[in-house]
Amino acid sequence: MLEVDHVKIAFQSDKEEVTSVEEVSFAVNPGETLGIVGESGCGKSVTSLSIMGLLGKNGKVKKGQILFGDEELTKVSEQRLREIRGNEISMIFQEPMTSLNPVFTIGNQMIEGIKLHLKMKSKDAKDYAIEMLNKVGIPRASEIMKEYPHALSGGMRQRVMIAMALACKPKLLIADEPTTALDVTIQAQILQLMQNLQKGSKTAIILITHDLGVIAETADRVIVMYAGQVVEEADVFTLFKDPKHPYTQGLMASIPHLEYENEQRLVSIPGSVPGVKQMPKGCRFHTRCQYATERCQQEQPELEQIQEGHKVRCWLMEEAPLHPVLGKPKEELVT
Amino acid sequence: MVPYIIRRLFIAIPVLLGVTVVNFIIINMAPGNPVEMFVDPNTSQELINLRKEQLGLNDPLWVQFFHWLGNLFQGNLGYSFSTYEPVTKIILERVGPTFQLTILALIVGLLIAVPIGIISAVKQYSKLDYFATGTSFLGISIPHFFMGLGLIYIFAVQLQWLPAGGIATLGREDDFFDKVRHLILPVLVLATGIAGQYVRYVRASLLEVLGQDYLRTARAKGLKEIVITNKHALKNALIPIITIIGLEIPFLLGGAVITEQVFQWPGMGQLTIQSIMSRDYPTLMALNLLTAFMVLFANLFTDILYSFVDPRIKYK
Ligand SMILES: Nc1ncnc2c1ncn2[C@@H]1O[C@H](COP(=O)(O)OP(=O)(O)OP(=O)(O)O)[C@@H](O)[C@H]1O
Ligand SMILES: [Mg+2]
Numbered sequence: 083m084l085e086v087d088h089v090k091i092a093f094q095s096d097k098e099e100v101t102s103v104e105e106v107s108f109a110v111n112p113g114e115t116l117g118i119v120g121e122s123g124c125g126k127s128v129t130s131l132s133i134m135g136l137l138g139k140n141g142k143v144k145k146g147q148i149l150f151g152d153e154e155l156t157k158v159s160e161q162r163l164r165e166i167r168g169n170e171i172s173m174i175f176q177e178p179m180t181s182l183n184p185v186f187t188i189g190n191q192m193i194e195g196i197k198l199h200l201k202m203k204s205k206d207a208k209d210y211a212i213e214m215l216n217k218v219g220i221p222r223a224s225e226i227m228k229e230y231p232h233a234l235s236g237g238m239r240q241r242v243m244i245a246m247a248l249a250c251k252p253k254l255l256i257a258d259e260p261t262t263a264l265d266v267t268i269q270a271q272i273l274q275l276m277q278n279l280q281k282g283s284k285t286a287i288i289l290i291t292h293d294l295g296v297i298a299e300t301a302d303r304v305i306v307m308y309a310g311q312v313v314e315e316a317d318v319f320t321l322f323k324d325p326k327h328p329y330t331q332g333l334m335a336s337i338p339h340l341e342y343e344n345e346q347r348l349v350s351i352p353g354s355v356p357g358v359k360q361m362p363k364g365c366r367f368h369t370r371c372q373y374a375t376e377r378c379q380q381e382q383p384e385l386e387q388i389q390e391g392h393k394v395r396c397w398l399m400e401e402a403p404l405h406p407v408l409g410k411p412k413e414e415l416v417t
Numbered sequence: 418m419v420p421y422i423i424r425r426l427f428i429a430i431p432v433l434l435g436v437t438v439v440n441f442i443i444i445n446m447a448p449g450n451p452v453e454m455f456v457d458p459n460t461s462q463e464l465i466n467l468r469k470e471q472l473g474l475n476d477p478l479w480v481q482f483f484h485w486l487g488n489l490f491q492g493n494l495g496y497s498f499s500t501y502e503p504v505t506k507i508i509l510e511r512v513g514p515t516f517q518l519t520i521l522a523l524i525v526g527l528l529i530a531v532p533i534g535i536i537s538a539v540k541q542y543s544k545l546d547y548f549a550t551g552t553s554f555l556g557i558s559i560p561h562f563f564m565g566l567g568l569i570y571i572f573a574v575q576l577q578w579l580p581a582g583g584i585a586t587l588g589r590e591d592d593f594f595d596k597v598r599h600l601i602l603p604v605l606v607l608a609t610g611i612a613g614q615y616v617r618y619v620r621a622s623l624l625e626v627l628g629q630d631y632l633r634t635a636r637a638k639g640l641k642e643i644v645i646t647n648k649h650a651l652k653n654a655l656i657p658i659i660t661i662i663g664l665e666i667p668f669l670l671g672g673a674v675i676t677e678q679v680f681q682w683p684g685m686g687q688l689t690i691q692s693i694m695s696r697d698y699p700t701l702m703a704l705n706l707l708t709a710f711m712v713l714f715a716n717l718f719t720d721i722l723y724s725f726v727d728p729r730i731k732y733k
Contacts, residue, residue: 136637183631
């Protein structure tokens with residue numbers, strides 16, 4: 083249904099072009115949940131905004147294509163994109179506190195999109211908006227319609243965003259860290275809600291997060307991004323059981339385990355993500371990778387399939403493609 | 418809301434009182450006195466003293482002040498020293514023309530400034546933006562008397578299309594088109610300055626709003642760019658603009674002193690100049706009181722208006 087193919091995205095800033103995302107490829111099938119994980123700044127949001135055509139006037143898809151159905155989204159007209167946005171592809175953002183317009187009522191903001199895409203009359207659109215708010219578990223929906231965003235809590239606002247995003251029954255919902263700004267109990271409720279709504283509708287979801295716990299609970303398939311590239315792709319079981327890329331392994335090792343109570347060790351990957359302007363030559367992870375070889379510093383690896391549905395961007399795979407696990411990475415004590 | 422308004426009105430009373438005291442002192446500190454201002458140089462000193470006695474100008478200052486204040490509480494603003502007419506009547510005659518001129522200028526100015534400010538912000542750093550901000554700077558910096566005289570020279574003296582001043586042609590006071598013809602030039606002068614300022618305010622305010630998250634949400638809904646700017650962004654951008662307008666209205670209504678003088682417009686600005694020249698204390702006191710009152714009222718009105726545009730603000 084959605085196919086992102088070797089996409090490269092660059093931003094124009096002060097006469098200089100900065101590449102933010104490169105060689106990003108993945109596909110989403112109807113009804114499935116694709117998780118995207120990666121550290122802050124690795125290009126998750128930029129990738130999802132490019133699907134919506136919302137990179138802004140400075141951002142541009144430089145290479146590759148984004149196929150939605152049989153349409154090439156980087157080539158279609160702005161007019162067609164507007165028909166798709168909010169209708170066939172919807173998006174929920176990270177910041178529920180600032181994502182709603184403070185000076186319009188919830189009702190006004192809900193109805194706007196419904197009238198636009200579903201061509202309903204005001205009265206019907208209003209009833210439908212209330213129905214949607216009920217569906218996402220908002221109490222007193224018809225009164226909330228008259229409220230302004232500031233009167234709602236973060237969790238409630240995110241529910242409103244979900245109701246808005248799902249109102250036109252999109253084929254694809256992109257949720258960019260929908261729960262990062264919420265506290266843990268609300269997080270679980272929101273994720274549960276999204277899953278329930280998905281079951282009834284065959285909507286595909288791209289769930290962006292840097293929380294592997296969220297991925298484990300919700301995603302069917304996962305792509306791991308590092309420094310603007312996809313470094314590993316696998317179904318969720320394979321990824322957690324048998325992560326291949328040293329970066330993915332590092333991520334897994336950094337999940338806090340309650341079982342190891344007395345050890346109290348929190349593992350992290352040494353170093354930090356290279357900035358867009360100082361991308362290392364060769365494999366982008368080699369500066370932080372304990373297995374890095376001469377070759378990793380010189381040549382960039384491709385995303386290669388090593389098993390059905392499991393792709394990895396790492397030279398080590400060529401040397402030992404079916405190597406079970408490369409062994410635990412050296413641990414660094416943080417606490 | 419109502420208790421809030423009542424509280425604000427009560428707070429206004431001591432403020433107004435303070436303002437009148439300060440005004441009274443300043444006015445009396447100015448050299449010269451009303452009698453000397455309008456008498457013939459040959460008038461005898463006795464006559465002048467008699468006149469001063471009659472007007473109460475020989476009393477101590479505080480007696481004069483309380484006399485004035487006492488009258489004020491009875492709704493009497495006194496009589497003009499120069500025309501002997503009741504001050505209330507004089508001012509009421511002047512309020513109409515000033516309101517016509519300044520409100521019209523404000524509307525015209527905003528009608529020019531808001532669209533240009535929007536375009537300027539949306540197309541930031543484009544040639545159009547540079548042109549608009551450049552022109553607006555010119556509009557702010559050109560002095561009213563200079564522009565006024567220039568317009569009179571071109572449109573009244575050379576082309577003879579429009580009258581050089583006044584509010585109506587003698588004998589045609591009821592002619593609507595005659596009124597409009599008299600309004601065009603002074604409104605243009607005032608509106609130019611207003612438009613120049615507000616282009617910058619609208620542009621700056623909108624630029625601040627254009628980067629907000631909720632506009633990305635609006636785009637993600639598939640709305641047209643024009644709806645996003647004119648509905649979602651503009652309403653947010655206008656909130657600070659309303660404050661600026663609210664704070665400025667009393668000064669506009671206090672009379673466009675220079676413009677009214679240049680165009681011989683019989684408004685409050687012209688009255689202010691005339692009363693200063695003739696040391697017409699009662700009229701000056703009343704004008705100042707009126708301005709102070711309008712400032713307080715406009716502030717209150719702005720706050721109330723604010724709560725209607727910005728739902729986050731509630732007064733109790
Ligand atoms: N409008 C922009 N102009 C220039 N560079 C940008 C712009 N938006 C994003 N970038 C750059 O693109 C890179 C990827 O950013 P992105 O927001 O996609 O990261 P992310 O993975 O979503 O991080 P986070 O987890 O913090 O949300 C960053 O290095 C950022 O500096
Ligand atoms: Mg992000």
